[in-house]
Amino acid sequence: MATAHLEHHLVLLDHLRSILVALGEAEQVPEESHALFLDRFDELRAQLPVDPVESQYLGQDIICQVITRYPQIAHLVPRDLLWFFAGDCLHYMPDEEIELYQALEERRFEAEENDEPFDWNQEKQLMAMSGPQSHH
Incomplete structure (x- = not known):
């Protein structure tokens, strides 16, 4: 069974796939290699x-x-996918964004440890609104 966290990223992958399909339908990419990539x-x-x-x-x-x-x-x-898969994907994220996601991940783990509900998108919005003043 997929966790809510994993399910969130599966939805983002589905969204990204729909964009890729639309790109192919608009004939903006070579068809053969695009089909293999899909x-x-x-x-x-x-x-x-x-x-x-x-x-x-x-x-x-x-x-x-x-x-x-x-x-x-x-x-x-989606930036969440860059963070989720990490590794080489992190090269496409600025340091400030990585710091935000690290803090978000820490909050998620803390909530899980305490059996508290955690809404990734809501927390991300709250952290983005609190902005740079929350950094030390």
């Missing part, structure tokens, strides 16, 4: 809920390829 994307989507840890490297590879292969949609890649 197949790999689908492999990741299917494997992630089954084995999230094993899927990390494939996820890193796929997300980094989205950014390099399709620079016209790089700004549409």
